[in-house]
Structures are given as structure tokens and as C-alpha cells.
Amino acid sequence: MARRHTLRRAVQAAGIPEDIVLGMPRVLLRGDSSLLLENHRGVLEYAPERLRVRTSLGVMTVEGEGLTLTALGDTDLMLTGSIRGVTL
Numbered sequence: 001m002a003r004r005h006t007l008r009r010a011v012q013a014a015g016i017p018e019d020i021v022l023g024m025p026r027v028l029l030r031g032d033s034s035l036l037l038e039n040h041r042g043v044l045e046y047a048p049e050r051l052r053v054r055t056s057l058g059v060m061t062v063e064g065e066g067l068t069l070t071a072l073g074d075t076d077l078m079l080t081g082s083i084r085g086v087t088l
Helices: 002-014 018-022
Strands: 026-030 034-038 043-047 050-055 058-072 076-087
Touching (some): 026 076
């Protein structure tokens, strides 16, 4: 934990975005119909009503209707549909 705190302080001092160096998840939500997630660590559950994804901060859950994984890469994914909520 101390190592991560020291690394975080160094990253902040250098002005480098933390999500890039620390592998933190980055979420871009466009309205209620599209979600881009960068730096995920794997899909745990996928159904038309729910997506659960492992991240460095824990499990992220997206709930909605008609959810479709339109793109899935090693660390990035794109989800479309009617998104009702995102929790971490």
C-alpha cells in the first residue's frame, strides 16, 4: 500500500494522468446509451440486463436494458443499450 501511495504522489508531481500509469479504470459515458471502459481486467458476467467487469478498483457493474458489447479488447470495451446505472 505504501508503494502505491508513493507511486501515486510521484505521478501527480510529474503531471502524468494516473489512469495511464496506475492502470486505473477510465469510463466514458455518452448519455444513457453508450459506455467506453478502458483498463478493465476481464468480464465476469454479461447479460442483456447487466455487465460485471473486474477493474483495479474492484468490480464495476453496469445495469440497463438491451445491453450489447459492441467491442471487446484485452483492456477496453464498448457497451451500448439503455444504461440505467453504473456502480463500482
